[in-house]
Amino acid sequence: xxxxxxxxxxxxxxxxxxxxxxxxxxxxxxxxxxxxxxxxxxxxxxxxxxxxxxxxxxxxxxxxxxxxxxxxxxxxxxxxxxxxxxxxxxxxxxxxxxxxxxxxxxxxxxxxxxxxxxxxxxxxxxxxxxxxxxxxxxxxxxxxxxxxxxxxxxxxxxxxxxxxxxxxxxxxxxxxxxxxxxxxxxxxxxxxxxxxxxxxxxxxxxxxxxxxxxxxxxxxxxxxxxxxxxxxxxxxxxxxxxxxxxxxxxxxxxxxxxxxxxxxxxxxxxxxxxxxxxxxxxxxxxxxxxxxxxxxxxxxxxxxxxxxxxxxx
Amino acid sequence: xxxxxxxxxxxxxxxxxxxxxxxxxxxxxxxxxxxxxxxxxxxxxxxxxxxxxxxxxxxxxxxxxxxxxxxxxxxxxxxxxxxxxxxxxxxxxxxxxxxxxxxxxxxxxxxxxxxxxxxxxxxxxxxxxxxxxxxxxxxxxxxxxxxxxxxxxxxxxxxxxxxxxxxxxxxxxxxxxxxxxxxxxxxxxxxxxxxxxxxxxxxxxxxxxxxxxxxxxxxxxxxxxxxxxxxxxxxxxxxxxxxxxxxxxxxxxxxxxxxxxxxxxxxxxxxxxxxxxxxxxxxxxxxxxxxxxxxxxxxxxxxxxxxxxxxxx
Numbered sequence: 001x002x003x004x005x006x007x008x009x010x011x012x013x014x015x016x017x018x019x020x021x022x023x024x025x026x027x028x029x030x031x032x033x034x035x036x037x038x039x040x041x042x043x044x045x046x047x048x049x050x051x052x053x054x055x056x057x058x059x060x061x062x063x064x065x066x067x068x069x070x071x072x073x074x075x076x077x078x079x080x081x082x083x084x085x086x087x088x089x090x091x092x093x094x095x096x097x098x099x100x101x102x103x104x105x106x107x108x109x110x111x112x113x114x115x116x117x118x119x120x121x122x123x124x125x126x127x128x129x130x131x132x133x134x135x136x137x138x139x140x141x142x143x144x145x146x147x148x149x150x151x152x153x154x155x156x157x158x159x160x161x162x163x164x165x166x167x168x169x170x171x172x173x174x175x176x177x178x179x180x181x182x183x184x185x186x187x188x189x190x191x192x193x194x195x196x197x198x199x200x201x202x203x204x205x206x207x208x209x210x211x212x213x214x215x216x217x218x219x220x221x222x223x224x225x226x227x228x229x230x231x232x233x234x235x236x237x238x239x240x241x242x243x244x245x246x247x248x249x250x251x252x253x254x255x256x257x258x259x260x261x262x263x264x265x266x267x268x269x270x271x272x273x274x275x276x277x278x279x280x281x282x283x284x285x286x287x288x289x290x291x292x293x294x295x296x297x298x299x300x301x302x303x304x305x306x307x308x309x310x311x312x313x
Numbered sequence: 314x315x316x317x318x319x320x321x322x323x324x325x326x327x328x329x330x331x332x333x334x335x336x337x338x339x340x341x342x343x344x345x346x347x348x349x350x351x352x353x354x355x356x357x358x359x360x361x362x363x364x365x366x367x368x369x370x371x372x373x374x375x376x377x378x379x380x381x382x383x384x385x386x387x388x389x390x391x392x393x394x395x396x397x398x399x400x401x402x403x404x405x406x407x408x409x410x411x412x413x414x415x416x417x418x419x420x421x422x423x424x425x426x427x428x429x430x431x432x433x434x435x436x437x438x439x440x441x442x443x444x445x446x447x448x449x450x451x452x453x454x455x456x457x458x459x460x461x462x463x464x465x466x467x468x469x470x471x472x473x474x475x476x477x478x479x480x481x482x483x484x485x486x487x488x489x490x491x492x493x494x495x496x497x498x499x500x501x502x503x504x505x506x507x508x509x510x511x512x513x514x515x516x517x518x519x520x521x522x523x524x525x526x527x528x529x530x531x532x533x534x535x536x537x538x539x540x541x542x543x544x545x546x547x548x549x550x551x552x553x554x555x556x557x558x559x560x561x562x563x564x565x566x567x568x569x570x571x572x573x574x575x576x577x578x579x580x581x582x583x584x585x586x587x588x589x590x591x592x593x594x595x596x597x598x599x600x601x602x603x604x605x606x607x608x609x610x611x612x613x614x615x616x617x618x619x620x621x622x623x624x625x626x
Contacts, residue, residue, distance in 0.1 A: 039621065088496070183401070185519070186539045206498070207520035210537065219534035219611050224523065226499045248621075258614040285621040296616045298532045301571035303609045308352065308561075308598040 003247040004044040004114045005033045006133045007123020013083040024276035025057050028123030031233040033066045034280045035240025035267045039248040041065030044114035048106045050077035070111045077102035110136040119247040127158035144168040163196035172203040211261050220261045221299045223269035230275045234268045241267030266291045316560040317357040317427045318346045319446045320436020326396035337589035338370050341436030344546040346379045347593045348553025348580045352561040354378030357427035361419045363390035383424045390415035423449040432560040440471035457481040476509035485516040524574050533574045534612050536582035543588045547581045554580030579604045
């Protein structure tokens with residue numbers, strides 16, 4: 001197996017200015033694996049759910065080429081639940097309720113075939129669990145990790161340990177500033193890369209994303225959407241498209257990383273157009289191709305070698 | 314004369330976390346004309362100053378190829394002055410003092426040769442004055458206009474009249490939202506273009522700029538600067554590089570507009586590296602060329618026609 005994804009499987013209850021969804025399939029691993037499945041199959045997924053988790057949800061994941069043998073089902077437990085409400089501008093949200101349930105005692109066990117995965121994606125989850133996963137991988141070539149403010153503030157030592165063991169961290173701009181205490185993103189990025197990851201992606205929501213690789217910086221635009229329906233899972237979907245693209249490409253270099261960021265951004269632009277995972281359920285490769293063409297148009301211009309005609313002055 | 318710039322000439326007193334400058338040369342017309350002069354010469358400039366305006370400042374502008382015959386000198390008056398203090402993150406500033414002085418009774422008179430300019434840049438100034446300028450132009454082919462929240466809130470009718478008469482508006486994201494009452498930038502852009510300009514540029518500071526031309530959208534990155542010394546004049550410098558590039562290119566189309574935005578962004582990236590106009594005083598075309606190459610690297614990636622190998626599914 002080429003790609004192994006670890007994270008949460010959840011039921012989300014979401015309110016946006018445009019409507020609400022109750023007990024919708026969510027969780028970092030669900031979004032990441034589904035997005036990645038458009039690039040590479042099978043995608044191994046590791047997580048935990050309760051007896052209340054609908055068999056149809058696992059069946060859906062399998063229909064996308066996701067190997068769910070790493071999903072532990074605790075018949076007597078309840079699935080992790082999150083409830084949130086987005087503000088009018090969709091840039092901020094309030095968490096209304098968090099029920100860890102089976103996640104509270106999750107002890108991830110990676111099925112044997114998945115331990116050979118070359119690409120590993122650690123979705124947003126307790127850094128201690130991310131470490132337990134890494135301990136089980138035999139020969140990972142590229143490890144990408146997501147996190148959030150809750151772990152940056154709550155378990156900083158464990159998170160720092162994770163950072164020494166991953167190749168790439170994906171966080172958003174406010175999390176980067178929180179992690180380093182530095183407002184300038186370029187300085188903040190350098191500080192984070194000194195903590196371990198040699199590749200860093202800083203997501204900026206409607207302003208796109210920055211990719212740092214050594215001194216090289218790539219600025220990816222966000223797709224200008226006239227209506228964003230539900231931002232939930234956009235970051236996880238980005239991560240899924242990103243790692244999925246790399247796993248498909250089979251090699252990680254300055255060029256594949258740039259294209260991976262664009263592919264992740266394209267997948268995320270679909271995600272926010274509908275509630276929950278709905279927009280990711282039946283995408284076609286042709287639709288993704290069209291969106292990638294639109295992304296190309298968004299940032300492309302013809303470069304002039306000597307725009308001012310006089311480089312000597 | 315190919316390009317005529319109208320706006321303020323000012324003395325700025327600026328405090329940033331990194332230092333302060335008193336009575337430094339500023340004003341929208343100064344920044345715009347200086348930036349544009351790297352692309353096209355002569356640049357006609359129209360404005361007003363008092364008897365306190367140093368002859369050396371006008372001499373500086375002339376040394377850059379700026380035609381200052383349109384700068385009215387009121388010997389008994391005082392030059393427009395602005396004082397401001399930037400917050401620690403440089404994204405916000407407080408205006409400490411504004412002295413309109415000679416600007417209060419400015420009645421712009423365009424020297425006869427400048428009335429034939431094909432390209433006109435209306436810097437940030439009272440919309441009533443922008444209209445008086447337009448009335449004097451004989452055959453403008455491309456008119457770009459800047460404004461600010463002060464005029465959006467203070468003289469909305471006059472501003473709306475200006476918008477019906479210009480080809481391109483340049484504003485920042487918060488001003489776009491203020492002008493339309495719409496938080497979504499894509500929707501807001503459409504509403505603004507229905508007010509008149511068929512081209513719109515929305516500046517987003519450290520997040521770059523968006524160019525709207527009909528349904529076509531171009532997303533330009535901002536140069537990731539590790540230290541921003543003084544943001545004053547960055548927007549004007551952007552406008553100067555933008556209009557200067559177009560005036561040099563001689564034609565306005567989807568491709569030249571995109572490159573003009575990049576060239577404006579490159580000039581603005583120099584501006585903020587030093588106080589006042591200092592960074593724009595002795596740039597070389599080679600330096601600008603290097604910055605444009607860095608911009609290219611910032612957003613470029615190799616596009617794959619069929620990334621997923623299967624467009625039929």
